[in-house]
Amino acid sequence: MMTRGEVEVLALALPATSKVVQWGGADVFKVGGKVFAICGDGLSFKVTPIGFEVLTHDGLGRQAPYCAKGQWVNIALDRLDPDDCAGWLATAHSLMAAKLTKKARAEFGL
Numbered sequence: 001m002m003t004r005g006e007v008e009v010l011a012l013a014l015p016a017t018s019k020v021v022q023w024g025g026a027d028v029f030k031v032g033g034k035v036f037a038i039c040g041d042g043l044s045f046k047v048t049p050i051g052f053e054v055l056t057h058d059g060l061g062r063q064a065p066y067c068a069k070g071q072w073v074n075i076a077l078d079r080l081d082p083d084d085c086a087g088w089l090a091t092a093h094s095l096m097a098a099k100l101t102k103k104a105r106a107e108f109g110l
Helices: 002-012 049-057 082-097 101-107
Strands: 017-022 026-031 034-039 042-046 072-076
Touching: 002 017, 002 026, 002 034, 002 082, 026 082, 034 082, 042 082, 049 072
Parallel strands: none
Antiparallel strands: 017 026, 026 034, 034 042, 042 072
8 A cells, every 4th residue: 555645755756757736636747748647546657558458457457537548557546566656657657758759858868
């Protein structure tokens, strides 16, 4: 089980990450202006196509509300393991950082 504060510490430890509060009080984590994770009642984050299948079919997670088309998963905070969460956030961060331009990645030191 994790708290929003614990998720925030993990997310903000990633390079070039910023946090804003929006969408009804959710903590929104961005890299270079691109959202990679949203923490509210649960944690929603970007995953690979394989990660999406694994996390939504084994029952741990579900399609993230409003984001499922883009392969986002939502996992309840009380089901999050800190080590798994750190890995998922790192992957989500790298997936979104890869969508930045080469110039933007250089500016952010990515």
